[in-house]
Amino acid sequence: MTGISTKNIVQHINNCISLEIKDLIAEPAIIYLFDNNKKLISSHSTSSANIYEKYSTVNFLEQPNSNQIENDNINFSSQELTILPNLLYTIGVLIEGNPSLANSYVGLIKTIITHSTNNLSSHHLLNKNEQFTFAIMNAVNFAVLSTNSTGKIIYANDHCCRVLNIKRTELLEYSISKLIPNWDSIAKMVSSGNEISNKEITLVTPEESLKFNLNCSSIKDSNNNEIGFVLAFRSIEKVYQLVNKYTGMQARYTFDNIIGKSKIMRQAIEYAETISNSPSTILIEGESGTGKEVFAQSIHNASNRKNASFVAINCAAISENLIESELFGYDDGAFTGAKKGGHPGKFELANNGTLFLDEIGDMKPDMQVKLLRAIQESSITRVGGDKVIPVDVRIIAATNKNLQNEVDKGKFRMDLFYRISVIPLYIPSLRERKGDIPTLIRYFLNQKSLKLHKDIPHLGYSSLQQMLDYEWPGNVRELENYIEQLVNFNGKISLDSFHKLKTAEEEHSFSNENTVDADTVPDMTLQDLEKRHISMSIKKHKGNMSKVAKTLGIGRNTLYQKLKKYGIEKPLS
Ligand SMILES: Nc1ncnc2c1ncn2[C@@H]1O[C@H](COP(=O)(O)OP(=O)(O)OP(=O)(O)O)[C@@H](O)[C@H]1O
Numbered sequence: 001m002t003g004i005s006t007k008n009i010v011q012h013i014n015n016c017i018s019l020e021i022k023d024l025i026a027e028p029a030i031i032y033l034f035d036n037n038k039k040l041i042s043s044h045s046t047s048s049a050n051i052y053e054k055y056s057t058v059n060f061l062e063q064p065n066s067n068q069i070e071n072d073n074i075n076f077s078s079q080e081l082t083i084l085p086n087l088l089y090t091i092g093v094l095i096e097g098n099p100s101l102a103n104s105y106v107g108l109i110k111t112i113i114t115h116s117t118n119n120l121s122s123h124h125l126l127n128k129n130e131q132f133t134f135a136i137m138n139a140v141n142f143a144v145l146s147t148n149s150t151g152k153i154i155y156a157n158d159h160c161c162r163v164l165n166i167k168r169t170e171l172l173e174y175s176i177s178k179l180i181p182n183w184d185s186i187a188k189m190v191s192s193g194n195e196i197s198n199k200e201i202t203l204v205t206p207e208e209s210l211k212f213n214l215n216c217s218s219i220k221d222s223n224n225n226e227i228g229f230v231l232a233f234r235s236i237e238k239v240y241q242l243v244n245k246y247t248g249m250q251a252r253y254t255f256d257n258i259i260g261k262s263k264i265m266r267q268a269i270e271y272a273e274t275i276s277n278s279p280s281t282i283l284i285e286g287e288s289g290t291g292k293e294v295f296a297q298s299i300h301n302a303s304n305r306k307n308a309s310f311v312a313i314n315c316a317a318i319s320e321n322l323i324e325s326e327l328f329g330y331d332d333g334a335f336t337g338a339k340k341g342g343h344p345g346k347f348e349l350a351n352n353g354t355l356f357l358d359e360i361g362d363m364k365p366d367m368q369v370k371l372l373r374a375i376q377e378s379s380i381t382r383v384g385g386d387k388v389i390p391v392d393v394r395i396i397a398a399t400n401k402n403l404q405n406e407v408d409k410g411k412f413r414m415d416l417f418y419r420i421s422v423i424p425l426y427i428p429s430l431r432e433r434k435g436d437i438p439t440l441i442r443y444f445l446n447q448k449s450l451k452l453h454k455d456i457p458h459l460g461y462s463s464l465q466q467m468l469d470y471e472w473p474g475n476v477r478e479l480e481n482y483i484e485q486l487v488n489f490n491g492k493i494s495l496d497s498f499h500k501l502k503t504a505e506e507e508h509s510f511s512n513e514n515t516v517d518a519d520t521v522p523d524m525t526l527q528d529l530e531k532r533h534i535s536m537s538i539k540k541h542k543g544n545m546s547k548v549a550k551t552l553g554i555g556r557n558t559l560y561q562k563l564k565k566y567g568i569e570k571p572l573s
Pocket of ligand 1 (some may be wrong): 291477
């Protein structure tokens with residue numbers, strides 16, 4: 001090849017295209033253009049010939065004026081664009097055969113590439129945006145799908161396909177009403193401008209019916225015409241898990257956190273570990289403050305339900321008329337004051353997880369019947385509702401009463417007793433494992449000094465001996481509270497003073513100075529006093545912050561500010 005070289009043409013082509021587009025089109029085009037494989041000429045010549053025909057004004061053999069061609073409004077259809085490389089290839093062949101034409105064709109090639117790259121760049125950009133959008137959609141942790149105005153599914157993100165267990169290709173064949181039986185009413189609401197936000201819906205897949213929390217809105221074009229719908233939904237269990245997480249209903253403890261090296265404690269831990277994965281109901285018996293909830297949480301965290309919710313309810317702390325709705329939830333309008341849209345109960349909140357029924361021995365007989373039914377049938381019905389809701393919940397019950405005695409006295413139903421005590425677990429009192437006291441003291445001294453930002457106080461032999469001799473009727477909880485006071489008062493509070501103070505507090509005598517022996521009151525700042533009083537009040541009201549605020553005569557916001565200020569943690573249940 002003489003005259004203008006193929007190298008020059010490549011250079012010209014390179015000059016008129018952006019780098020980004022070059023990779024997309026120019027490289028293959030150039031490969032076509034200068035490919036010496038003669039077989040390609042015949043296989044591409046037909047389509048190339050069609051292009052020549054259409055652009056017959058361009059006389060390839062008569063040295064076109066490159067400027068003129070450049071200014072001509074040549075529009076390539078998308079189909080033509082696909083054979084653009086053929087055209088370039090054929091031009092290449094022509095140039096190879098008649099090098100003197102090459103210079104003239106540089107303009108033509110440039111025009112072709114300008115047109116095609118304009119076209120391709122927007123196409124390419126669109127692709128990029130789409131890829132970006134898809135990546136975002138697949139990164140979100142809820143299911144997203146969109147439909148056209150007639151309800152045909154046109155997009156579904158990965159999460160959606162996963163939770164519905166339907167392949168995307170199949171899903172794109174679906175109409176949304178196949179998945180959501182009451183879609184028409186939802187679409188009507190959305191179309192009329194009503195927002196669908198956090199609505200509980202049932203989605204019907206070929207395999208099962210699943211409950212989801214749905215947000216839905218319509219998609220409008222620039223003329224405000226409805227062109228489709230976008231739906232974002234999350235499984236109810238996921239929503240409940242979040243609720244549980246942020247309301248403190250979470251299992252924090254694991255067996256590693258349980259302090260106790262005594263033989264009797266090691267045996268209890270070993271046994272509890274063994275039964276963790278069993279689906280059977282566990283009844284934990286033990287005195288108050290021995291660590292029954294600590295064990296329940298550890299069992300949950302060692303079980304195959306550990307990623308689902310751990311929900312605790314104190315059966316003794318909830319009034320008789322509220323416990324049913326607390327456990328089973330209620331439907332819209334179930335009673336005066338019921339929240340609109342109803343409310344899930346602890347059973348639903350614990351679905352797929354563990355429900356910890358603390359102080360079950362205090363449950364009233366009519367509630368015992370309902371609980372037994374729920375456990376036996378693995379389903380509940382919300383108060384004021386008629387739908388049977390299946391629940392998969394592992395029950396761990398706990399009591400500080402001797403439940404068998406309660407059965408003998410006729411206070412606890414025998415059938416429920418047998419149903420819940422499939423696996424009995426006894427947590428020994430601190431009296432039965434005095435050897436654990438020094439370890440627990442050390443553990444709580446470290447923990448509380450960190451929490452209170454105070455030094456670990458030095459404890460003399462006599463105070464340690466006092467603690468070992470003491471019976472600890474309140475068990476580990478009482479020991480923990482005493483150590484916290486010790487750290488608070490730099491070790492300057494005797495066990496005796498602690499008890500007198502505690503008794504005084506329990507009798508609500510803080511406000512009445514005449515009933516308190518002035519000698520028993522330790523020297524403390526008003527802030528320390530306030531802090532301790534808030535902690536005690538929280539314990540007394542079992543974490544019910546509205547009650548605590550009311551009793552203290554302050555608003556909830558002020559209460560939360562004080563919790564933050566003093567580093568007081570809200571108890572788990
Ligand atoms: N072995 C232990 N190791 C560490 N902390 C413990 C242990 N046992 C109990 N505790 C602590 O003691 C407190 C009381 O424990 P927990 O609430 O589990 O007792 P409980 O037996 O369920 O009490 P109640 O019967 O009054 O509900 C908790 O704050 C917990 O941190």
